[in-house]
Amino acid sequence: MSTIKSKGKKIGILTAGGDCPGLNAAIRGVGKTAILEYGMEVYGFSSGYLGLINKEYRQLSERDLSGILTLGGTILGTSREKPYKNVDYDDYINSKPAQIVETYREIGLDALVCIGGNGTMKTAHKLQMEGLNVVALPKTIDNDVWGTDLTFGFDSAVQIAAEAIDRIHSTANSHKRIMVVEVMGHHAGWLTLYSGIAGGADMILIPEIPYKEKVIKKYLEHRYNEGKPYSIIIVAEGISIPRKSSGASATIRPAHYIAKLVTKLTGLEARETILGYIQRGGSPSPMDRILATRLGSYAADLIAREEFGTMAALEGDRIVARPLEEVAGKLKLVTEDLDLIRHARAIDTCFGDAY
Amino acid sequence: MSTIKSKGKKIGILTAGGDCPGLNAAIRGVGKTAILEYGMEVYGFSSGYLGLINKEYRQLSERDLSGILTLGGTILGTSREKPYKNVDYDDYINSKPAQIVETYREIGLDALVCIGGNGTMKTAHKLQMEGLNVVALPKTIDNDVWGTDLTFGFDSAVQIAAEAIDRIHSTANSHKRIMVVEVMGHHAGWLTLYSGIAGGADMILIPEIPYKEKVIKKYLEHRYNEGKPYSIIIVAEGISIPRKSSGASATIRPAHYIAKLVTKLTGLEARETILGYIQRGGSPSPMDRILATRLGSYAADLIAREEFGTMAALEGDRIVARPLEEVAGKLKLVTEDLDLIRHARAIDTCFGDAY
Amino acid sequence: MSTIKSKGKKIGILTAGGDCPGLNAAIRGVGKTAILEYGMEVYGFSSGYLGLINKEYRQLSERDLSGILTLGGTILGTSREKPYKNVDYDDYINSKPAQIVETYREIGLDALVCIGGNGTMKTAHKLQMEGLNVVALPKTIDNDVWGTDLTFGFDSAVQIAAEAIDRIHSTANSHKRIMVVEVMGHHAGWLTLYSGIAGGADMILIPEIPYKEKVIKKYLEHRYNEGKPYSIIIVAEGISIPRKSSGASATIRPAHYIAKLVTKLTGLEARETILGYIQRGGSPSPMDRILATRLGSYAADLIAREEFGTMAALEGDRIVARPLEEVAGKLKLVTEDLDLIRHARAIDTCFGDAY
Amino acid sequence: MSTIKSKGKKIGILTAGGDCPGLNAAIRGVGKTAILEYGMEVYGFSSGYLGLINKEYRQLSERDLSGILTLGGTILGTSREKPYKNVDYDDYINSKPAQIVETYREIGLDALVCIGGNGTMKTAHKLQMEGLNVVALPKTIDNDVWGTDLTFGFDSAVQIAAEAIDRIHSTANSHKRIMVVEVMGHHAGWLTLYSGIAGGADMILIPEIPYKEKVIKKYLEHRYNEGKPYSIIIVAEGISIPRKSSGASATIRPAHYIAKLVTKLTGLEARETILGYIQRGGSPSPMDRILATRLGSYAADLIAREEFGTMAALEGDRIVARPLEEVAGKLKLVTEDLDLIRHARAIDTCFGDAY
Incomplete structure (x- = not known):
């Protein structure tokens, strides 16, 4: 050789x-x-x-x-x-x-x-x-x-994020809350998509698929009416949210925005978690x-x-x-793998664009 | 029986x-x-x-x-x-x-x-x-x-938080940054203290021990001068930070406050991670x-x-x-177990009150 | 749809x-x-x-x-x-x-x-x-x-086996021993190969690549002479070992056989671990x-x-x-992916056939 | 100081x-x-x-x-x-x-x-x-x-062993088998006892409590009759088993002996796993x-x-x-903590001595 x-x-x-x-x-x-x-x-x-x-x-x-x-x-x-x-x-x-x-x-x-x-x-x-x-x-x-x-690096990050989502399920179910988890990814939703599917997320919001407020509302209300007052929503940090209005200094995190939005739309209690740097570290x-x-x-x-x-x-x-x-x-964007998204939809995952 | x-x-x-x-x-x-x-x-x-x-x-x-x-x-x-x-x-x-x-x-x-x-x-x-x-x-x-x-519940939470700190070390060392990790605990610093010692944190800030800005500055500069431009700071969510000034709506998180403070005091780059709900969930x-x-x-x-x-x-x-x-x-507060804090100090952990 | x-x-x-x-x-x-x-x-x-x-x-x-x-x-x-x-x-x-x-x-x-x-x-x-x-x-x-x-099922098993090998390193290094780890796989060496590479094994023995005693001896002695009196050997349960001689009732496990063989060939202390059913269970x-x-x-x-x-x-x-x-x-056998084996050899992994 | x-x-x-x-x-x-x-x-x-x-x-x-x-x-x-x-x-x-x-x-x-x-x-x-x-x-x-x-060292070992038992449950339930897991401990049953309780073991055999064959038989048959054809038995490596008869060279492992015994006594299929060195290694x-x-x-x-x-x-x-x-x-032997054993019995764990 x-x-x-x-x-x-x-x-x-x-x-x-x-x-x-x-x-x-x-x-x-x-x-x-x-x-x-x-x-x-x-x-x-x-x-x-x-x-x-x-x-x-x-x-x-x-x-x-x-x-x-x-x-x-x-x-x-x-x-x-x-x-x-x-x-x-x-x-x-x-x-x-x-x-x-x-x-x-x-x-x-x-x-x-x-x-x-x-x-x-x-x-x-x-x-x-x-x-x-x-x-x-x-x-x-x-x-x-x-x-x-x-x-x-991707496989490790998927594991860390999916394990975190596994943990979040406990609190969602015990407190009957909407839990919003923010995962890294400015442009591409791969990490959000993979960890969301692996973690059994109910809704997955990624930069490549714009969400609609009325879809979020309809989907969560549907679940509520079916006796599921808890839901797990995974959002990529790169999803589009309104820019902050004048004056305020701190940036609003997507998870925080979506948690507020969910409560505004549905009246349900919502909490956010931002996974942050743990996704990139460790063995x-x-x-x-x-x-x-x-x-x-x-x-x-x-x-x-x-x-x-x-x-x-x-x-x-x-x-x-x-x-x-x-x-x-x-x-490389998630939209190149429509197959994966189609299967996620088939098992009833909502991407915020249609329901 | x-x-x-x-x-x-x-x-x-x-x-x-x-x-x-x-x-x-x-x-x-x-x-x-x-x-x-x-x-x-x-x-x-x-x-x-x-x-x-x-x-x-x-x-x-x-x-x-x-x-x-x-x-x-x-x-x-x-x-x-x-x-x-x-x-x-x-x-x-x-x-x-x-x-x-x-x-x-x-x-x-x-x-x-x-x-x-x-x-x-x-x-x-x-x-x-x-x-x-x-x-x-x-x-x-x-x-x-x-x-x-x-x-x-405590032992599980210590494990989750300590594992997260283990991961944060990678980024601290690779990027030569100060990493601030926020752990749950409004009144008592047990979780912060235990996960901080287990995770080899350099500085641990808890509600029971008020920190001084000049100590934080002195300690981090000392480390920097010894060729350690990275540090791990673990803060309890219940530490005392200044209330937000008038008008702003969002609450400032302690980790965010301390990260900003560190940069202000030392000029070093700092990033925060808030562990959030993963500390409470899972098996x-x-x-x-x-x-x-x-x-x-x-x-x-x-x-x-x-x-x-x-x-x-x-x-x-x-x-x-x-x-x-x-x-x-x-x-039950950490101050009841002075022994543990004394040993943590002996291996060079700073609690922000003295150095 | x-x-x-x-x-x-x-x-x-x-x-x-x-x-x-x-x-x-x-x-x-x-x-x-x-x-x-x-x-x-x-x-x-x-x-x-x-x-x-x-x-x-x-x-x-x-x-x-x-x-x-x-x-x-x-x-x-x-x-x-x-x-x-x-x-x-x-x-x-x-x-x-x-x-x-x-x-x-x-x-x-x-x-x-x-x-x-x-x-x-x-x-x-x-x-x-x-x-x-x-x-x-x-x-x-x-x-x-x-x-x-x-x-x-494969990815989970690789993780379990690789994590076990990670642990075995501690004892190999601390006691300066040869540690032999047996992984599942009757016909194909995929799990052994993947977990061995991921676990940083020094030698990997799989059904598809017949080993030679003199190669095992030469490789371990070479490591010993380089100041590495410890080694990790991963063996598939399906490797070829001599059938038991007449009379004895219990089957000899490959890990046990290789551990004995290593000691016979090199005089080095060797211990075996058989991972068994943990490789197949759990989330x-x-x-x-x-x-x-x-x-x-x-x-x-x-x-x-x-x-x-x-x-x-x-x-x-x-x-x-x-x-x-x-x-x-x-x-599907490992021999179909010669590329993977070639790269494993390039980083000095021995497959028992040549050194 | x-x-x-x-x-x-x-x-x-x-x-x-x-x-x-x-x-x-x-x-x-x-x-x-x-x-x-x-x-x-x-x-x-x-x-x-x-x-x-x-x-x-x-x-x-x-x-x-x-x-x-x-x-x-x-x-x-x-x-x-x-x-x-x-x-x-x-x-x-x-x-x-x-x-x-x-x-x-x-x-x-x-x-x-x-x-x-x-x-x-x-x-x-x-x-x-x-x-x-x-x-x-x-x-x-x-x-x-x-x-x-x-x-x-004990806490880490309990975690490793308990996680292994968690995994073994999958196979026990899916195949409806008796799974026997052997844990380290020559004289004291602490590791076996703790990992057994944490892993939800049905039967725990330790050196300090001699087991009786008829109790093992009765307990497993009782479970079988209640529609539980699977059971998890955790045994310490130091439990007493008959010495091998003349001539045979290999030592019989307690897990192997108990698995054979279970099949002999009840006709149920049984498999053994010996955790071995993974209990002692790793972070x-x-x-x-x-x-x-x-x-x-x-x-x-x-x-x-x-x-x-x-x-x-x-x-x-x-x-x-x-x-x-x-x-x-x-x-220090387990028999010093009768309280712990009493509570394990109260939740229906069998120690092989009485049922």
Whole structure:
């Protein structure tokens, strides 16, 4: 498998964007394969693209990669640094992208592995255009990276959110209340949809399917009339709610808005829960560990085969390569999987658009 | 063990106040012991004291009690109904307490088992004063019932909160942020203290120990200077924060307030998470199942022995009876266990009062 | 979606073979879609094919299907009854298959949904050949049903086994021992492979890849010499081990055999753990709940569309139908996914065949 | 709190006997308090008493103790080395105890903290008799150390075992089988009793209560006749079973013996599961983290106060000191808590001795 010409190659790794479960498993997958299978040297950059800009990195040995498979977060640190934001093209030589290229050349890297979500894919693609050899890995609890069946981090987040919904059922039933649970996801409703179905939610509100107040009212009243004065509503943080009126400083959370709305529409008591950061932390689920390991190991393969400008992706049960230029800038939305929504409707889940 | 005179006795059970893990285990413990050991008849009231007021109840057979040990919530339902609130003593005969006494007499109950927290204990004691035979069981995730080493529900809540804090560590470390986690507890800091110590929190803020802004600032800056730009702060929902200024409608959450304060004081990035209702729901922990079972079973013993006006309580590793009149109206606060706080300080936990 | 001609159709459901997480989610998916979407009548048979033979069944209402999504096991019961085993074709009219056909006709069923593993698929196909209208759903923690990317039950079992391996690491490291963990799987190594990779196992032994003693010896000695006197070995229960010599009555478990072998070969201390039935029980994982729900709901679609003789299957992220005649009698083995094994090898996992 | 005379004191720590959850939390509790509160120097010995014999140790800094609270196992390693076994008193100067004393003197230790179970307490007491300053901490999943309400490790083990029993229920109910689960515990039945009650076991067999075959038969037949053809039986590994007859090499496990016995007595199908090492591994439960931290921190207090020859212990909700001479050599058995067994019987749990 290993080829002589890979031996001695130098590769860099970074993790960018929000942290999520499986980052360390991916770093380990890339690193172990690169070192053990191909004899490469591996350098880890600190805090995403910031580490490349600021030349903060260290070489990673096999020992550094040992025991991190099950660890949450990222041993490299991460940041939301977007090096192409506000670039002054009149002074490009001092720009962040130029600094990144300089760091890459200075170390003498043969390739750079960028692990991140949609934003990271865009930057990775631009760096490839600058002439760097880039391979990318899709991570995000949002599962909204185009070109892969799944991103790692998603399975863990679904478990955490679904377990939380399981718990919320107790209070809904015991107190006969409407419980509104807010799940992460600005643009895509995958996490909301999956955790909602897994948690047996009665109503699921996601950014891709606009809800109607009269449908919410009708559905909850129907349940009430059938002797079910409790309901579980799962909402994505990215659903559309009215902007706050003048003067008030605090942002209203979608869960809070929907809980108030439910009470206004139906008179039923409603309570909200916002799951927040627990969805992104902790030890990755077994399936995320496996997916991250496979994607990571495959990234090292792509470097050995010199297939740059690519993203490792899951297709069915295989790992494949996608051109970064196809992936960058696209978002995978729930509306692409109408089948799943249709089945959720069939078992009487309401999406707020029709009942 | 069983005595002939217990046979045929009729007892009622209700669960009142906020739901918590272990209520069904307690109902099962009371009911199975009453039926199998003493040959009593058991009646379950719906929705706490409301069921007694509205005569909503049903007889519980052994089969009804089977398979509920591990179930979250309460099969009887619960409510925050306080029958002694706003009683019109000029029209006492139509008051809720009078209705309760009537229901009790009408069914011909020999005793009533009230499962709840501090509010429930107060009502239970008043009903005992009215001439009913009452035995009470202490449940609450707040662990603030006076007279028992532990209340059931607490152990489960500590686990849920501690697991959430474990997860939050990932993001704190990966993003080098201050993470503020808000835990339930209006008056007592037990849940905050226990989950904070178990979760390795750096700072713990509870109602019983007033914090000082300058201490928060000094402690976090000290950590920053030692190369720890991340910290976990656990706050109880009942800590003192300034009331909102005029006009604004939404209440500010303590976690939000402290996160803002931290950024103001130190310039460090801070994020909040409010655990909310997940702390109260779901299957009880093994220790809560055991404690609830033992307390429940002991309540049936107390009825058989006609030791009324009592609360079953944990003392060391034994179950004992406490007079309701000693328990009612008292709150158990963290300041009673200075030892625990001292040890937490010794391993460098800051309570916001001194550093 | 619903078609008038589906209204009033009668369908039967059964769960056969070993129980696994997600069976109730599947029953609920079939039943709710059949009742709510298509207006069908649903009958549940007890204990797999036994219920059809013995005419033990009951009608399932929507209420019967409510609240079972998260429940382990199967509300219908199951059995390993194989109706086509030892059929006396001279007395076919009194055979079990004939009784099944009779029950089916007597109730006036329009279709039968068979939920099970490989054995169940074979029987389902034969019943289709008898003239019944059959739709099948693939469940098994072994993931070895041909024609579907995943079977439900597998994801839950991987989680349980991987969590167990996580725990075993503590003792391996603290005591510097070889820990051998035995995972279910007679013919296919999927569960062993997945839980082994997810659990960071050092060596994975599966039925599809024969191990060599000298490789085991060499690999463990190599680790020992590198300062790693502990190792985790995961073995499938179906790996080949020598048959017991004459006389002894108890069967030797593979884990026990490998632990003894390791000590014989290397002199290192070794201990075994057999995970056993915990791998099959308890609440299904969120992903299993979703997969079982989707497959179940799709089965009702297939009946409505009268596409009989089919198995609902996962392909990529879609649910599709496969002809039962293609599925029945085939086993999906790990050797079909050489990619996964290659990546596991790349991160230094030993499969006992080469090092 | 800290006293000047503690500053600069040197203390050693070791973990001995079987590993269990909470060891690292205890090491951290001792070490952080010793370093931060008292200004002591802390040395960690490798592999229990072996490290003292072989002079294998290293100084532990605050950084070494950071992040280990939630880690399973022990960062120091452990062993079952018993230094007082087979001591040649004619050549005492070369004996292991003499080597231990030499190491202690050589480093100039002021005190030694021994963390372990009953065996460790005995050795600790003997070392105290030799003139070393010893403080001990009680850890074991068996909970059988005399003089403390609880040992750390026990709560975690109860959770793991109870969760396993929860899972086993699925298969028992779905297949209508007797499921026999074997739990650790050679002499004391605490873990079996607690996990059995928490898991809703029908029958619990422990070393302290001898079972009768006819009671097992009668109880299971009674359940069968009541329409409950499934039962969960939890057995401790230390229950009495007949020794194997001549010739056979493999030891029979109690679970296997009881499963066979059940089938022989009742004709019912029975299956066994042996939980094994998963009971001892993995991240400690929150309550074990807290208990281990408190005991550890208190051990440092005892050293500062020069109260040697003591074991830190839990009494009610306080930490107290017990003289090692009272603790050493005694075993805490379930029969001391008749109350708990009485309540378990009251809810219809059978202990195999009477029904």
